[in-house]
Amino acid sequence: MTSILKPPVIHPSLPKNALGLTRRDYEGAMSTLCAGCGHDSVTAALVQAFWELDVPPHRAAKMSGIGCSSKTTAYFMRQSHGFNGVHGRMPSLATGANAANRDLVYVGVSGDGDSLSIGLGQLCHAIRRSVNLLYVLENNGVYGLTKGQFSASADVGSTSKKGEANEQPPIDPVLLALSLGATFVGRSFSGDKAQLVPILKAALRHRGFAFVDVISPCVSFNDHVGSTKSYRYTREHYESLAPVDFVPVRQEITAAQDAAVTTVRMHDGSLVRFRKTDDTYDPTDRDAAYAHVRKHQEVGEIVTGLLYIDEDARDLHALNHTATTPLVDLPYADLCPGNTALQALQDEYR
Amino acid sequence: MSGVNDFAFKMATVNGTGSASANGLLMQAIFRMGIPVSGKNIFPSNIQGLPTWYEIRVSRDGYTARPEAVDLVVALNTGTYAQDVAAVRPGGYLVYDGSWPLDGELLRDDITILPVPFGQMCVEAFEGDRTRTLLRNIVYTGTLSALLDIDMAVIEEMLKEKFAKKKSLLDANFKAIEMGYEYARKQFSCPLPFHLKKMDATGGSIVIDGNTAAALGCVYAGATVGAWYPITPSTSLMEAYKDFCERFRVDRETGEKKYALIQAEDELAAAGMIIGAGWAGARSFTSTAGPGISLMEEFIGLAYYAEVPAVFFDIQRTGPSTGMPTRTQQGDILATAYASHGDTKHLCLYPSDPRECFYMASEAFDLAERYQTPVFVLSDLDIGMNDWVVPRLTWDDAYVPDRGKVLSAQALEQMTTKFSRYLDVDGDGIAARTLPGVHPKGAYFTRGSGHDKYGTYTEDAAAYQEVVDRLARKINGAARAVPAPEFHLQKGAEVGIVSIGGCHAAVLEATHRLKAQGIPADYMRIRAFPFDTPVEDFLRRHKTVFVVEQNRDAQLRALLTLETGVVRDHMIPVLDYGGLPLTAQRVVDAVVQHVHQGTAV
Numbered sequence: 001m002t003s004i005l006k007p008p009v010i011h012p013s014l015p016k017n018a019l020g021l022t023r024r025d026y027e028g029a030m031s032t033l034c035a036g037c038g039h040d041s042v043t044a045a046l047v048q049a050f051w052e053l054d055v056p057p058h059r060a061a062k063m064s065g066i067g068c069s070s071k072t073t074a075y076f077m078r079q080s081h082g083f084n085g086v087h088g089r090m091p092s093l094a095t096g097a098n099a100a101n102r103d104l105v106y107v108g109v110s111g112d113g114d115s116l117s118i119g120l121g122q123l124c125h126a127i128r129r130s131v132n133l134l135y136v137l138e139n140n141g142v143y144g145l146t147k148g149q150f151s152a153s154a155d156v157g158s159t160s161k162k163g164e165a166n167e168q169p170p171i172d173p174v175l176l177a178l179s180l181g182a183t184f185v186g187r188s189f190s191g192d193k194a195q196l197v198p199i200l201k202a203a204l205r206h207r208g209f210a211f212v213d214v215i216s217p218c219v220s221f222n223d224h225v226g227s228t229k230s231y232r233y234t235r236e237h238y239e240s241l242a243p244v245d246f247v248p249v250r251q252e253i254t255a256a257q258d259a260a261v262t263t264v265r266m267h268d269g270s271l272v273r274f275r276k277t278d279d280t281y282d283p284t285d286r287d288a289a290y291a292h293v294r295k296h297q298e299v300g301e302i303v304t305g306l307l308y309i310d311e312d313a314r315d316l317h318a319l320n321h322t323a324t325t326p327l328v329d330l331p332y333a334d335l336c337p338g339n340t341a342l343q344a345l346q347d348e349y350r
Numbered sequence: 351m352s353g354v355n356d357f358a359f360k361m362a363t364v365n366g367t368g369s370a371s372a373n374g375l376l377m378q379a380i381f382r383m384g385i386p387v388s389g390k391n392i393f394p395s396n397i398q399g400l401p402t403w404y405e406i407r408v409s410r411d412g413y414t415a416r417p418e419a420v421d422l423v424v425a426l427n428t429g430t431y432a433q434d435v436a437a438v439r440p441g442g443y444l445v446y447d448g449s450w451p452l453d454g455e456l457l458r459d460d461i462t463i464l465p466v467p468f469g470q471m472c473v474e475a476f477e478g479d480r481t482r483t484l485l486r487n488i489v490y491t492g493t494l495s496a497l498l499d500i501d502m503a504v505i506e507e508m509l510k511e512k513f514a515k516k517k518s519l520l521d522a523n524f525k526a527i528e529m530g531y532e533y534a535r536k537q538f539s540c541p542l543p544f545h546l547k548k549m550d551a552t553g554g555s556i557v558i559d560g561n562t563a564a565a566l567g568c569v570y571a572g573a574t575v576g577a578w579y580p581i582t583p584s585t586s587l588m589e590a591y592k593d594f595c596e597r598f599r600v601d602r603e604t605g606e607k608k609y610a611l612i613q614a615e616d617e618l619a620a621a622g623m624i625i626g627a628g629w630a631g632a633r634s635f636t637s638t639a640g641p642g643i644s645l646m647e648e649f650i651g652l653a654y655y656a657e658v659p660a661v662f663f664d665i666q667r668t669g670p671s672t673g674m675p676t677r678t679q680q681g682d683i684l685a686t687a688y689a690s691h692g693d694t695k696h697l698c699l700y701p702s703d704p705r706e707c708f709y710m711a712s713e714a715f716d717l718a719e720r721y722q723t724p725v726f727v728l729s730d731l732d733i734g735m736n737d738w739v740v741p742r743l744t745w746d747d748a749y750v751p752d753r754g755k756v757l758s759a760q761a762l763e764q765m766t767t768k769f770s771r772y773l774d775v776d777g778d779g780i781a782a783r784t785l786p787g788v789h790p791k792g793a794y795f796t797r798g799s800g801h802d803k804y805g806t807y808t809e810d811a812a813a814y815q816e817v818v819d820r821l822a823r824k825i826n827g828a829a830r831a832v833p834a835p836e837f838h839l840q841k842g843a844e845v846g847i848v849s850i851g852g853c854h855a856a857v858l859e860a861t862h863r864l865k866a867q868g869i870p871a872d873y874m875r876i877r878a879f880p881f882d883t884p885v886e887d888f889l890r891r892h893k894t895v896f897v898v899e900q901n902r903d904a905q906l907r908a909l910l911t912l913e914t915g916v917v918r919d920h921m922i923p924v925l926d927y928g929g930l931p932l933t934a935q936r937v938v939d940a941v942v943q944h945v946h947q948g949t950a951v
Contacts, residue, residue: 029795058790061630074795074807081786082795083629083656085622086648092577092614092622097786099575099610099623100632104787122622125615323606327574328631328785330608332751335572337598339745342570346742349556350382 018054026051028078033068038190038216038231039138043075045193046107046136049200050077053248060105061097065090065119068145069111069138069216088119091126094133095316101326102317105204106133113143116152116171127180127209132315134203137173137213138190141229142222159226172297174307177211178290183313184210185289186306189234190217194243199306201246202272208315215302239296241281241305247271264309272309283309355385355410357544358417359498361424361490362434366398369426372487373404374737375508376494380408381557381739382504384549388414388855389737390931395582395675401430410549414738415856416931421544422497424490426468431456443542445493447486464538466493471529476522485526492530499541501548502531556742560733561637563704563743564663565590567711568635569598572751573661575634577612577623579642582675583731584665587637617642621649621660628653628660629796631785633715633751635661640669640682643689650724651690652798654821657772657783659718659754661711662686663727665734668929677929678731680851683905686726687879693818695825697832698726698879702854703733705740706877713833716752721828722783730852730900732931755782762789769794771805772817779824825880832878835885840870845941846892847873848921850906853898853932860937867938869945879909886914889921894944898924898937 006024014022026047031040050060057079064070066087073082085093094108115123115137126133141158143149150158153173154166177185184206188196196214203210215234217223223230228237249269262274264284274283282288289308296303316322323330337345352358363369370391377389388407394400407417425434425446431453438444440460446452448465457463468489472482495502505527513520534540565587568576578588592611599608610627614620620636627634638646643664653660668674669681686698697717701707710727718725762769762784771794772781781803784792794805802813803820838861845864849857854875861873874888889895889910897907904923911918924940926932 056790058793059787061786063626079790079793081784081793082797083626084795084797084799085625086652086798089618089622089649092619093626093629095612095619096575096577096623096626096628096634097630098626099577099612100627100630100634101785101787104630121615122619125619129612317610320610321605321607322610323601323608327608327610330574332572334608335574335599336570336745336749339747341598342566342743342745345566346556349558350378 017051019056021051023047023051025079026057026077028076029074031075032071034220036219037068038140038214038218039069039072040075041190041193042136042138042196042214042216043072045196045200047076048193048197049204052197053201053204055105055204059103060107063090063094063097063106063108063133065110065114067111067114067143068218069109070114072138073109088114088117089122090114091119091122091131091135095126095129095131098131098133098316099322099327101328102132102322103326107204108133108135110135110137112137112139112141112151112153112173116173120152120171124176124180127177127182127211130183130208130313130315130319132207132209132317134200134210134212136200137211138216139173139213139229140216140218140222141227142218144218144221148221155228158228159224161221161224163226172293173211173213174293175290178286178293178308182211182308183208183310185308186211187213187215187302187304189215189238189304191231191235192238192240192304195240195304198244198246202244202266202306202309205246205266205268205270206309206311207267208313234302237300237302239301239303241292241303241307243274244306245273247273264311266311272306274306283307286310352421352544354545354547355408355549357421358405358407358419359422359424359494360403360405360420360437361426362401362403362430363426363487364429365394365396365400365402367487368484369402369404369487372491373406375505376491376500377406377737378557379500379504379508380406380546381552381555382508383501383546384552385546386410386412386414386551386739388739390416390732391736392930393676401427408546410551412551413855413859413934415859416933418933418935422542424494426486426490445490445497466490466530466533466537468530471533472526475525475529481522485522488523488526489530492527493534495527496531496534496540497538497542497545499545499547502527552739554742555739557737557739558704559586559735559737560701560704560707560729561587561665561735562590564637564707564711564727564729564734566594566743567708569594570745571633571712571715573633573635573715574609575612575624575627575632576609576636577614577620577627577634578636578638579614579617579620581617581639581642583667583735584637584639584642584663586735587663587665617645618649621646624660625649625653625658628718629658629786631756633661633719635663635715637663637665639665639667639675640685641672643682643685647690650696651692651694653724654690654694654696656796656798657722657781658796659722660724661714661718661727662724663729666728666730668927674929676731678852678900678931679927679929680728680730680853680900680905681927682728683850683899683901683909686728687909693822695822695880696724696726697721697825697828698728699833700728700851700877701733702851702875703740704738705743707733708743710833712749717828717832719754720752720831721780721824722754723825728851733852755780757782757784757792759789762791765791770803771796772801772803772820774803774820779820779827829880829882832880832882834882835877835888836875837888838873838875840865840872843870843872844893845869845871845945846888846895847871847898847937847941848876848888848895848906848910849873849898850876853900856932856934857898857937859934860941863934863938864941867942869941871941876906881910881913885910886916889914889916895921896924896941896944897921898932900926900932902927
């Protein structure tokens with residue numbers, strides 16, 4: 001990501017990951033979003049997460065729908081295929097692509113209009129199907145490209161730029177994901193990269209549908225006094241739960257043990273470590289996570305962090321018993337039964 | 351006009367009573383006797399309790415279109431007695447359940463009425479309401495076997511196959527067949543004047559419906575991703591694909607599936623899934639009907655503009671809106687040809703029978719990948735769901751899927767210039783594409799928003815137009831690659847008939863009848879869109895052209911008018927859109943009437 005055109009020169013002292021790539025290699029086209037847009041910070045966090053995880057850019061696929069958030073897939077990882085489809089339907093494109101090639105790392109970027117209004121059904125069903133995908137919802141409570149209408153995540157009482165107050169109850173994406181059975185649910189803030197990056201890394205390593213709601217203020221249409229999705233409001237009502245570290249497989253041995261840490265082992269052996277701030281919180285207890293978010297919501301607090309994780313869940317391919325080899329890599333000879341089989345089969349059609 | 355191996359009969363029953371399997375048994379028994387036969391199931395959009403009919407036409411000459419006259423009706427639904435009695439042609443026969451008297455008002459003196467106490471016989475012979483209801487169908491099968499001289503050995507063989515693992519059911523079915531057969535032999539003069547006589551005309555054929563054949567075609571074409579939302583009359587296509595895949599595509603040792611079949615939450619999602627899969631490099635498809643096409647339109651435009659291959663089977667039913675879901679029509683010709691907003695045009699294939707559904711499936715995937723675009727296969731309810739006798743299918747083991755211009759990792763590695771997704775390098779309107787995950791140099795950003803030939807977002811008039819103009823060239827260029835029309839020409843013909851898809855059997859039969867009446871007619875069956883020059887040539891070559899199709903608004907004629915230089919009024923529409931399969935007589939009457947008006951020939 002960058003909101004200014006940077007020179008293509010990469011400084012030789014920039015740190016490199018295991019693939020010998022710098023963070024600059026994970027950037028994309030210049031952002032066309034407004035200066036200060038929360039989405040650009042999320043893009044920067046995604047760049048860092050992918051870089052730190054040593055994901056070869058061309059082995060990732062970026063999926064999105066329509067809206068400001070959906071544009072951002074162009075702003076990171078220029079060496080990845082991206083698919084900017086139709087409004088609210090990114091989950092189905094991602095599902096189909098994932099069905100065809102299970103070996104790629106899929107990241108879907110969406111917004112609150114794309115996910116909670118026009119695409120609510122697709123989001124729900126992608127969760128049900130447990131598509132192996134990092135789904136980032138850049139949540140600003142407002143329609144930016146059409147200039148300031150409320151979205152379905154706008155809180156009751158939150159005012160528009162013109163002063164009109166929203167009266168319809170919001171759809172909370174985190175509660176939605178928890179109730180639908182999402183196996184990885186987090187919420188963060190575009191202004192807290194230290195929290196967001198490890199959540200994104202853990203989400204990328206999760207096998208199944210990893211849902212991350214990111215409060216990402218819209219500086220042009222929803223950052224005023226009276227908005228509950230502004231930078232200021234979010235900072236003031238921000239409740240960070242159990243800071244998360246993500247420990248990749250190869251670093252496991254050197255990771256320090258700490259009594260105040262809860263560890264969840266991921267399917268590939270990497271670890272998610274929760275540094276406890278609240279001794280009673282259990283990130284593997286779905287009902288508790290739901291209750292915790294609700295409880296804080298009632299007193300006007302936005303709970304953030306990795307809220308829920310289930311590493312024993314089965315993803316789309318496990319449920320389908322799909323071949324381990326991606327379907328796109330199966331040779332045609334493995335797919336066509338041939339004429340002899342056709343003739344034998346037709347003996348039954350008489 | 352009826353006679354040995356040349357007649358039609360139909361069963362009028364209530365749906366959900368098990369008559370469908372008995373009727374299928376009858377049709378298949380005649381097929382096994384070597385006699386050309388066709389069966390049309392006319393059923394309600396309902397699970398249980400509404401009227402349903404099954405029409406069987408026996409034709410020694412091999413005509414399979416729906417019959418216009420019915421020689422024998424088996425009336426077992428008191429709710430439709432009036433129309434069923436009326437459906438018998440003068441001089442024909444009516445079999446009804448004599449357990450209860452027929453209303454005197456319904457009696458006709460120009461037909462022979464044969465009462466058979468099916469209900470009473472079942473009550474006396476079997477226990478349990480459900481068993482009695484089910485076996486009543488087998489009893490009438492026995493009666494028909496006697497009246498029509500159906501080979502009992504064939505019926506017995508089929509029952510044995512069907513109930514191989516259920517001995518008690520087999521015995522009950524045998525008993526029921528026997529009862530119906532013996533009753534007819536004792537009470538009536540059997541066989542009737544029209545009846546069956548063994549032939550040797552179906553040896554190289556199979557009995558199959560179009561949806562099953564299309565599904566088989568998808569398996570043979572190497573399709574690996576299917577996504578769909580259940581909708582009549584397309585549902586059985588995906589169910590057949592699943593059955594075939596479970597048979598041919600599951601690794602016996604590991605249980606791993608070499609396919610992914612996803613039941614989507616709606617047709618929008620189904621379209622998205624197959625476009626996502628096509629983008630990632632799989633051969634992907636969906637099966638749907640008109641309402642599904644309506645919902646898929648936005649995604650279809652994306653696939654057209656972003657140039658993603660995907661195959662859509664549209665098993666047409668009667669529209670608009672929900673329409674009549676269990677009736678047939680060709681109402682989606684225009685909706686598919688130009689599906690989605692903005693300037694679009696799509697490749698469409700029009701199979702005329704289950705055999706062509708099989709072959710056109712693999713052609714559809716080849717075309718979709720070669721032209722990187724959605725391809726529609728427009729079948730209909732009659733083709734898709736009814737059993738047809740068609741020549742056996744064969745598969746050319748030398749077939750290699752046409753994957754189109756897809757750059758390999760090696761090709762990308764060797765590229766010295768930057769890859770540009772929409773650059774027409776060799777002038778055929780088709781740019782090379784890359785698949786995700788293959789090579790860093792192949793990356794590009796796929797978008798449905800305005801883009802230039804490099805794949806970059808644009809709002810520039812010239813850059814936008816350059817891409818959409820190439821798309822038009824690409825799709826129009828496909829006219830030469832899609833299946834060519836099929837011509838049936840006659841000497842001295844001045845009349846031309848144009849038709850499409852499921853009308854074929856009736857139109858072909860009509861041309862034979864017209865010839866016998868001294869009106870030779872050339873017949874062109876359109877098999878695909880866009881049209882190539884032979885289509886326009888045919889229209890211009892004939893003084894009078896009839897366009898036969900099954901919709902109200904003459905959609906094929908409209909498409910011909912739009913896409914060729916031929917004026918609309920040069921083509922006379924012959925339309926049939928009540929929801930039932932077309933009859934040959936409908937076409938004959940229309941042509942004869944016009945010719946006798948003296949405006950043509």
